[in-house]
Amino acid sequence: MLRKWFETKLWKRILIALILGVIVGTLIGDAAENIKWIGDVFIKLIRMIVVPLIFVTLVSGVVAMGSPKKLGSIGIKTMALYLGTTAIAITIGLFLAAIIQPGNGVSITGGDPQHLEAAMPLGERMMNIIPSNPVAALAEGDILAVIFFALIFGIGIMLAEEKAKPVAAVMDSAAEVVLKITHLIMEVAPFGVFALIAAVAGTKGASALLDVLPLAATIIAGCLLHVILTHGGLIRVVLGLPAIRFFKDIIDAQLVAFSTSSSSATMPVTIAVAEDNLGIKSSVASSVIPLGATINMDGTAIYVGVVAVFTAQSFGIDLQLGDYALIALTTTIASIGTAAVPSASLFLLAGVLGVMGISADQTAIVVGFLLPFDRPLDMIRTTVNVTGDLAVCTAVATWEGEIDRAEFRRDPNV
Amino acid sequence: MTKRHALIILYAVIVAVILGVLAGWFMGPFALKFSWMGTLFLNALKMVVVPLIIAAIISGISSLGDIRKLGKPGSATLIYFMATMMISATVGMILTEILNPGQDFHLTSATAEVNINQSVSMGDVLLSLISPNIVASATNFEILPLIVFSMIFGAALTVVGEKGRLVTDFFESLNNIMMVIVGWVMFLSPFGVFALVSTPIAEAGGGDAVIATFNAVGSYMGTVFVGLIIQSMLLFMLLYLLSGRGLAYLRNMIPALITAMSTSSSSATVPLSMDCAKNSGLAREPIRLVIPLGSTVNMNGTALYQGVATIFLAQVYNIDIGFGDHFLIALTAAMAAIGSAGIPQGGHVMTLMLFSVVGIPAEGFGLILAVDWILDRARTTLNVWGDLVGAALIDRLMYGKNKGFDA
Numbered sequence: 114m115l116r117k118w119f120e121t122k123l124w125k126r127i128l129i130a131l132i133l134g135v136i137v138g139t140l141i142g143d144a145a146e147n148i149k150w151i152g153d154v155f156i157k158l159i160r161m162i163v164v165p166l167i168f169v170t171l172v173s174g175v176v177a178m179g180s181p182k183k184l185g186s187i188g189i190k191t192m193a194l195y196l197g198t199t200a201i202a203i204t205i206g207l208f209l210a211a212i213i214q215p216g217n218g219v220s221i222t223g224g225d226p227q228h229l230e231a232a233m234p235l236g237e238r239m240m241n242i243i244p245s246n247p248v249a250a251l252a253e254g255d256i257l258a259v260i261f262f263a264l265i266f267g268i269g270i271m272l273a274e275e276k277a278k279p280v281a282a283v284m285d286s287a288a289e290v291v292l293k294i295t296h297l298i299m300e301v302a303p304f305g306v307f308a309l310i311a312a313v314a315g316t317k318g319a320s321a322l323l324d325v326l327p328l329a330a331t332i333i334a335g336c337l338l339h340v341i342l343t344h345g346g347l348i349r350v351v352l353g354l355p356a357i358r359f360f361k362d363i364i365d366a367q368l369v370a371f372s373t374s375s376s377s378a379t380m381p382v383t384i385a386v387a388e389d390n391l392g393i394k395s396s397v398a399s400s401v402i403p404l405g406a407t408i409n410m411d412g413t414a415i416y417v418g419v420v421a422v423f424t425a426q427s428f429g430i431d432l433q434l435g436d437y438a439l440i441a442l443t444t445t446i447a448s449i450g451t452a453a454v455p456s457a458s459l460f461l462l463a464g465v466l467g468v469m470g471i472s473a474d475q476t477a478i479v480v481g482f483l484l485p486f487d488r489p490l491d492m493i494r495t496t497v498n499v500t501g502d503l504a505v506c507t508a509v510a511t512w513e514g515e516i517d518r519a520e521f522r523r524d525p526n527v
Numbered sequence: 528m529t530k531r532h533a534l535i536i537l538y539a540v541i542v543a544v545i546l547g548v549l550a551g552w553f554m555g556p557f558a559l560k561f562s563w564m565g566t567l568f569l570n571a572l573k574m575v576v577v578p579l580i581i582a583a584i585i586s587g588i589s590s591l592g593d594i595r596k597l598g599k600p601g602s603a604t605l606i607y608f609m610a611t612m613m614i615s616a617t618v619g620m621i622l623t624e625i626l627n628p629g630q631d632f633h634l635t636s637a638t639a640e641v642n643i644n645q646s647v648s649m650g651d652v653l654l655s656l657i658s659p660n661i662v663a664s665a666t667n668f669e670i671l672p673l674i675v676f677s678m679i680f681g682a683a684l685t686v687v688g689e690k691g692r693l694v695t696d697f698f699e700s701l702n703n704i705m706m707v708i709v710g711w712v713m714f715l716s717p718f719g720v721f722a723l724v725s726t727p728i729a730e731a732g733g734g735d736a737v738i739a740t741f742n743a744v745g746s747y748m749g750t751v752f753v754g755l756i757i758q759s760m761l762l763f764m765l766l767y768l769l770s771g772r773g774l775a776y777l778r779n780m781i782p783a784l785i786t787a788m789s790t791s792s793s794s795a796t797v798p799l800s801m802d803c804a805k806n807s808g809l810a811r812e813p814i815r816l817v818i819p820l821g822s823t824v825n826m827n828g829t830a831l832y833q834g835v836a837t838i839f840l841a842q843v844y845n846i847d848i849g850f851g852d853h854f855l856i857a858l859t860a861a862m863a864a865i866g867s868a869g870i871p872q873g874g875h876v877m878t879l880m881l882f883s884v885v886g887i888p889a890e891g892f893g894l895i896l897a898v899d900w901i902l903d904r905a906r907t908t909l910n911v912w913g914d915l916v917g918a919a920l921i922d923r924l925m926y927g928k929n930k931g932f933d934a
Contacts, residue, residue, distance in 0.1 A: 240563060245570040248577050248665035262574065265711075269704040276703040279696035 123299060124364040130307035131368060137307075138314025145315025148308045152372075155305020158298045159369075159378045162291055164254050166381050167403045168263050169287040174399035175267025176281050184268070184400075187509055191401050194505040195409040196445060201343050202411040202501075203444045206335045206418025207437050213334075215327035215419070216426030256377060256407050264400075288395065292388070295381040299365070302382075306372040313488055328423055332490060335415040336497045343411075344504040352511045358522055362390035363503045370499040374491040376406045379499055387503060392520025393510040401509050405502030412497030413458045416490060417444050421465050424479050428471070436469065443468045458494065532713075533806055537778070539717035540785050547721040547789075551728025552737070558729040561722045565789075568719020571712045572786070572795045575705055577665050579798055580819045581677050582702035587815030588681025589695045597682075600925040604817055607917050611762065612830040612861035615913075618761070619754045619834025620853055626753070628746035629842025670794050671823045702815070706805070709798040716782060716799070723789035727900055744898055747839050751902055754831045755909050762827070762916045770923035772807075779807045780915050787911035791904045793822040796911050804918055810926040813918040821914030826864035828906025828913070833860040833881055840882065840891040848885060859884055 118126070138145045178184050210216075242257045244250035250258035270277040270284070349356040366386040370379040380403060387398040421440050425432050443465050466476045483490075510516040550558040591597055623629075658664040658672035665673060684691045731737050741748060767773050783800040790796060797819055804814045837856055841848050848856075863877035879892060895902075 243570045245573040246668050247574055252666040269707040273703045273707045277700045279700040
């Protein structure tokens with residue numbers, strides 16, 4: 114029995130747990146709240162490893178690149194792809210919403226208005242990327258600041274050459290250690306996923322989704338389209354790699370993303386999947402993925418696009434072509450800026466609605482309307498975000514020649 | 528960093544100060560648009576400080592090989608710190624007695640709110656040396672407990688000897704890496720200095736407002752400035768006579784001194800001080816041990832400032848200070864400088880403590896607080912200069928048998 118359990122592929126175990134979770138949650142209803150702690154333990158385990166994982170893998174990854182030039186070339190490609198896929202995602206969202214018209218005739222005054230606190234101005238956020246104390250950045254889990262310091266530190270090791278050997282060696286072995294720990298934690302994943310999904314299904318119920326079916330359907334359709342066309346297309350058409358293989362390889366990460374609805378909590382799994390299943394060299398995976406987890410938000414962009422149009426339709430605002438372009442541009446740029454903010458999608462949404470000329474009070478009504486069923490949509494968004502990170506990572510690795518194609522084609526070994 | 532780069536940065540930083548003063552003086556609010564460059568520079572400096580200090584001290588001590596070798600240079604360093612601070616406070620007091628700036632002072636002008644009501648005992652000072660959680664101290668930027676811990680750690684490493692090789696090498700290489708990063712931060716310094724100089728002037732309301740404030744307590748400020756100049760010249764003579772270094776050393780240190788002046792933080796200046804000292808060819812021990820330690824406990828400028836402030840306020844409030852009291856003030860000022868390192872807003876708390884020793888009412892502090900931002904910068908510069916002179920002296924006396932003169 115136990116042997117059989119460990120012989121089964123991890124993604125199959127997680128998938129079974131997920132389905133069981135939905136069934137059990139629906140059956141026992143609110144009582145599912147009582148087993149949620151198992152899921153919380155899982156999320157805590159993952160969060161425990163995130164900060165050291167990013168720091169040591171990024172430092173050793175940068176050192177492994179061998180020259181600052183290589184880092185620059187990877188950096189530019191990564192940023193261009195992240196921005197590009199996000200722009201496509203929001204376009205898909207806007208386009209679908211304009212065709213399906215989920216907001217026509219919908220009254221959204223039902224929810225309690227929810228006011229958002231003002232997000233930090235962009236300049237200040239940019240300033241905070243440079244940590245005035247790297248130890249504090251690590252302690253507070255300030256991901257962008259940790260990334261920044263790790264990059265600088267890695268380049269420092271690179272340039273100090275021979276004199277920095279011992280530190281480089283420590284970082285390399287520490288990177289191996291944290292990846293091994295990640296694998297151990299993943300063994301808990303099926304139980305965690307089961308509990309998390311049961312709690313959502315039990316307390317929110319599938320009925321929460323029914324209230325806003327047209328909107329949710331539009332968002333889900335957008336996400337599917339984006340994953341199949343943009344991500345699949347990037348892998349198959351641009352890179353010439355088998356797309357089905359790609360999706361099979363990354364299903365672990367997608368399942369964890371779906372159940373935790375947090376791309377930063379999923380990050381250890383994402384990195385493990387990229388290195389072990391997709392065969393991407395750690396120098397690329399450890400630099401592209403953490404950045405993607407904080408700034409790349411394909412799913413969120415689709416969501417914001419659809420909701421923006423939905424809001425306009427339900428308030429009876431007529432959108433012109435220029436408005437659509439403006440929304441797309443704002444979302445793409447703002448998706449970088451909102452990176453480190455928790456529940457980034459709401460801030461992003463508020464920003465975009467503001468650009469459309471929707472007042473703060475109206476924004477509060479929209480957010481209040483959306484919040485009750487935000488969780489299931491958040492799960493979908495996160496899955497798309499993580500898929501996007503992995504697709505971009507694969508593309509960058511392929512262009513840099515840092516991918517092991519045999520490993521990519523092999524069956525997942527996790 | 529090459530010699531040519533160092534020279535370019537030296538000139539660029541000097542130009543930045545001049546431009547910064549002009550921008551703050553005449554352009555006012557417009558200059559505030561660049562204040563972010565100052566924050567950026569300060570953050571980048573501070574980013575390096577914690578890992579650098581830990582690595583420098585651990586590798587510095589472990590490279591002694593035997594912890595007993597720390598005894599002589601260590602006590603020499605402490606004696607140097609203590610002696611120069613007492614001299615500094617004395618210079619401040621004598622000067623104030625001679626110039627008598629508090630004589631015709633009008634009590635009503637230019638007072639600021641005083642809202643510091645902490646009191647500090649000797650016990651607090653000693654307790655602040657040892658941190659119960661070293662990572663928490665690093666997170667909160669508490670430098671003194673970090674230094675103490677790193678010293679203990681380094682000492683333990685020398686005892687472990689060969690078995691600790693891996694860790695010794697690790698911190699040695701961490702130190703090298705951080706110094707590479709310091710080299711990059713150096714390139715930001717002209718921009719950072721420009722913003723850090725122009726911002727406070729512009730915030731004070733431009734040149735006219737600054738002059739108005741100066742007029743109110745100008746005699747007092749003048750006394751502090753003259754004192755700072757006298758003390759830095761005394762230190763320079765000490766440098767020249769005992770270590771054989773001179774103007775070339777001073778010139779090499781200008782980027783660090785200007786950074787001290789613009790950031791008014793000795794600990795943020797540590798990375799640049801170490802870099803400048805390295806360029807002057809000091810041995811590794813004085814660079815890695817004297818400079819970080821000096822940045823927290825050696826405060827020539829602060830001691831001098833406290834001497835001047837105490838006598839000045841005693842004159843304002845007509846308090847008689849006896850001959851013995853002067854000695855007490857000098858000693859307290861020196862001790863206070865050491866003690867203030869581990870306490871938040873330590874400088875102010877210690878100044879108040881000093882006032883209470885002599886019997887000056889706390890409101891008196893409000894009088895001099897209005898111009899504190901500019902005096903703080905001036906005395907930080909002297910603090911850093913004191914550390915750098917100390918490093919050169921220890922280098923000459925303890926390590927540099929053959930290389931006393933600037934290359």
